[in-house]
Amino acid sequence: MTLPTFNYMEVVYLIATALFILSLKWMSAPTTARRGVWAGEVGMLLAIVGTLFEKGIIDYHWIFIALVLGTIIGVPLGRVAMTAVPQRTALSHAFGACCVTLVGTAEFYLRSPNVPKFMMAVLCLEVILGGLTFTGSLMAAGKLQEVLPQRPITYKGQNLVNLALLAVAIVVGIVLILHPEHKNLFPAMVGIALVFGVLLIIPIGGADMPTVISLLNSYAGLSAAAMGFVLNSKLLIVAGALDGSSGFILSVIMCKAMNRSFANVIFGAFGQVQAAAAAGGEAKTVRSATAEEAAAILGAASSVVIVPGYGMAVAQAQHKVRELFDVLTKKGVDVRFGIHPVAGRMPGHMNVLLAEADIPYDRLKEMDDVNSDLPQTDVALIIGANDVTNPAARTDTSSPIYGMPIIDVDKARTVMVIKRSMNPGFAGIDNPLYYLDQTLMLFGDAKAFVGDIVRELSGSGGH
Amino acid sequence: MSGDVLINSLFVFMLAGFIGFEVIRRVSPLLHTPLMSLTNALDAIAVVGAIVLVGEGKSKLATILGTIAVVAATSNIVSGFYITDRMLKMFKTTRPQKP
Numbered sequence: 001m002t003l004p005t006f007n008y009m010e011v012v013y014l015i016a017t018a019l020f021i022l023s024l025k026w027m028s029a030p031t032t033a034r035r036g037v038w039a040g041e042v043g044m045l046l047a048i049v050g051t052l053f054e055k056g057i058i059d060y061h062w063i064f065i066a067l068v069l070g071t072i073i074g075v076p077l078g079r080v081a082m083t084a085v086p087q088r089t090a091l092s093h094a095f096g097a098c099c100v101t102l103v104g105t106a107e108f109y110l111r112s113p114n115v116p117k118f119m120m121a122v123l124c125l126e127v128i129l130g131g132l133t134f135t136g137s138l139m140a141a142g143k144l145q146e147v148l149p150q151r152p153i154t155y156k157g158q159n160l161v162n163l164a165l166l167a168v169a170i171v172v173g174i175v176l177i178l179h180p181e182h183k184n185l186f187p188a189m190v191g192i193a194l195v196f197g198v199l200l201i202i203p204i205g206g207a208d209m210p211t212v213i214s215l216l217n218s219y220a221g222l223s224a225a226a227m228g229f230v231l232n233s234k235l236l237i238v239a240g241a242l243d244g245s246s247g248f249i250l251s252v253i254m255c256k257a258m259n260r261s262f263a264n265v266i267f268g269a270f271g272q273v274q275a276a277a278a279a280g281g282e283a284k285t286v287r288s289a290t291a292e293e294a295a296a297i298l299g300a301a302s303s304v305v306i307v308p309g310y311g312m313a314v315a316q317a318q319h320k321v322r323e324l325f326d327v328l329t330k331k332g333v334d335v336r337f338g339i340h341p342v343a344g345r346m347p348g349h350m351n352v353l354l355a356e357a358d359i360p361y362d363r364l365k366e367m368d369d370v371n372s373d374l375p376q377t378d379v380a381l382i383i384g385a386n387d388v389t390n391p392a393a394r395t396d397t398s399s400p401i402y403g404m405p406i407i408d409v410d411k412a413r414t415v416m417v418i419k420r421s422m423n424p425g426f427a428g429i430d431n432p433l434y435y436l437d438q439t440l441m442l443f444g445d446a447k448a449f450v451g452d453i454v455r456e457l458s459g460s461g462g463h
Numbered sequence: 464m465s466g467d468v469l470i471n472s473l474f475v476f477m478l479a480g481f482i483g484f485e486v487i488r489r490v491s492p493l494l495h496t497p498l499m500s501l502t503n504a505l506d507a508i509a510v511v512g513a514i515v516l517v518g519e520g521k522s523k524l525a526t527i528l529g530t531i532a533v534v535a536a537t538s539n540i541v542s543g544f545y546i547t548d549r550m551l552k553m554f555k556t557t558r559p560q561k562p
Contacts, residue, residue, distance in 0.1 A: 016508075020505050020508075021482060021486065023501065023505065024483070024486045024487060024490075024498075024501070024502070024505075025486050027490055027494060027497070027498055027501055028486070028489045028490045028491065028494075029491060029494075030491070030493065030494065030551070030554045030556070033494060033497065033551045033554070034548065034551045034552070036501065037501060037544055037547050037548045037551065040501060040504060040505055040544065041544050043505075044504070044505070044507075044508065044540055044544075047508055047511055048510065048511065048514070051511040051514050051515065052514065052518075054515060054518070056515060056518065056519045057514070057515065057518030057519060058518060058519065058520060059517070059518055059520045060518065062517050062526060062529075062530045062533075063514055063517050063518055063530075063533060065530070066513075066517065066529075066530045066531075066533035066534045066537065067533060067537050069534045069537075070533060070534040070535070070536065070537020070538040070540070070541065071537060071538070071541050073534065073537075073538040073541075073542075074537060074538035074539070074540065074541025074542040074545070075541060075542070075545065076542075077538060077541075077542035077546075078541060078542035078543070078544075078545025078546045078549070079545070079546075079549075080546070082550070082553075085496060085500075085546070085550075088500075088542070088546065089496075089499055089500060089503065092500070092503045092538075092539050092542060092543060093503065095507075095535040095536070095538055095539045096503060096506050096507055096509065096535070096536065096539050098531070098532070098535045099507070099509050099510070099513055099532040099533075099535040099536040099539075100509055100532075102513070102528040102529070102531055102532040102535075103509065103512050103513050103516055103528070103529065103532050105528055106516055106522075106524060106525040106528040106529055106532075107516075109522065109524055109525070110521055110522060110525055118469060213499070214499070217499055217502065217503070220503075220506060221502070221506055224506050224508075224509050225476060227509055227512060228472070228476075229469075229472050229476075231512045231515075232468055232472065233511065233512060234471075234472070234475045235508060235511070236508055236509060236511070236512060237472055237475045237476050237479060238475060238479040239505050239506055239508045239509075240506065240509075241475075241476050241479035241480045241483055242479060242482070242483040242486075242487075242502060242505065242506075243483075243502040243503070243505060243506040244480070244483070245480050245483030245484045245487060246483060246487045246498060246499070246502040247499075247502070249484065249487050249488060250495060250498075250499065253492075253495075339492070341492060346495075346496060346499065347492070347495035347496060347498075347499065348492060348493065348494060348495030348496035348497070348498070348499075349496055351492070351493045351494070351495075351496065352496045352497070352550050352553070355550070355553040355554045355555070356550075356553045358553075358555065360555055360556050360557040361493055361554045361555065361556055362556045362557055363557070364493060366492055
């Protein structure tokens with residue numbers, strides 16, 4: 001008996017696969033997460049360098065040009081401001097899907113007409129998923145960057161058109177599986193997938209972006225896994241499956257946090273419906289307060305919970321919020337942050353912004369933790385968040401957000417809301433929180449108003 | 464693609480799916496944004512397929528599409544790891560870190 005011989009590349013890929021799994025495992029806690037990035041980088045480097053020595057490769061010319069070009073594009077994308085992370089993420093989903101779709105297309109033309117049925121089916125899956133993720137993610141990035149309108153764009157029969165398009169793409173795919181010699185059908189299928197991706201994202205509003213980005217993340221992973229099947233690369237299958245399951249888990253978390261189903265997010269056109277529902281509100285009275293009054297209440301409190309939302313990111317107020325955190329902490333006030341899972345435009349968005357502003361992460365609390373503390377909390381301060389604090393989600397069965405888990409800020413002794421005006425927020429739902437007896441409205445720009453409060457607090461300091 | 468290869472691939476896919484599910488379920492919501500940029504960078508391992516496609520140079524189309532694919536994937540690798548590390552560096556705690 002002789003020792004088995006094997007391709008050394010498979011060993012390199014095996015090590016890279018192990019490093020990828022460890023990378024995600026170490027990602028679970030902030031103390032080990034940077035080690036996770038390191039493991040991922042080493043695995044990636046091993047795999048790429050190993051591949052460059054692959055026997056079949058005869059021409060390095062274009063490979064190196066592409067690697068250099070990719071690095072030149074990648075570095076500035078890695079340096080974007082933290083507020084731009086959601087659109088960067090959407091853009092990178094688009095790039096990933098673009099790569100997979102192009103490789104799938106090239107593989108088809110190299111192999112056609114001798115494509116086994118199963119191989120063709122996986123190829124179809126790869127390019128349909130890849131194509132719709134590519135344009136869908138570009139659309140999402142455009143909406144997040146506000147190049148495209150954030151409001152959902154809807155028309156009659158929209159869902160029917162979308163489903164019909166997807167059905168046509170699948171039928172073309174089936175024809176190709178049976179007759180892979182019809183080369184002309186392939187670009188048609190890719191084209192339909194690209195159009196479908198655009199139409200799929202058009203009706204989705206900004207507030208639904210956390211779910212949509214997670215879903216696109218999942219699709220990008222699955223299309224990469226399909227590519228792994230086509231190329232018979234176990235490493236790629238594993239990486240795609242990990243990415244796919246990650247995106248899937250995040251989508252489920254986001255959907256649960258909004259008490260909605262996938263189908264409802266994709267086909268629901270949320271913002272539109274609510275804008276109509278909010279039209280019939282009657283005039284109610286609110287109490288407003290100045291920065292001076294707000295500072296006095298905050299300074300006298302022993303515990304404060306700050307609830308940030310997308311408005312804080314828009315106003316770039318996170319650094320002022322850190323100053324507020326510092327001055328209150330110095331006065332002995334216990335300040336924590338209540339982070340709703342869908343606050344912001346992508347999963348974990350608020351945590352990154354607050355960490356960037358140097359707020360220690362042990363002060364950032366999840367919704368359930370903070371909710372059990374809120375009845376004993378003196379002040380809940382809401383900065384740029386709306387729907388995630390709306391008590392109608394608990395009480396009003398007719399509200400579009402009924403059943404959505406919220407941060408129970410109305411249970412705090414005093415509620416303060418920093419808001420530009422009484423205009424209903426992006427989603428257009430009226431918030432009964434603003435009319436409660438213990439609620440004070442602080443009208444103004446989040447950054448400027450928090451700055452004023454900080455000035456009052458540090459000016460009157462030392463009592 | 465023979466039946467054996469297919470079954471092998473499906474086994475790998477299934478096991479990786481379960482591992483992914485169990486590992487990622489444990490990731491703190493605190494780190495969901497860096498998690499997404501990290502998985503994105505790892506997913507760009509698709510670059511190895513594109514590199515082989517370009518390097519083998521079997522057809523002009525394959526070289527062109529492959530080159531664009533390598534550019535797209537490389538930019539994901541570079542920006543994904545870079546921004547993930549930038550984000551993680553920002554997470555600090557007030558408590559002394561456990562060894």
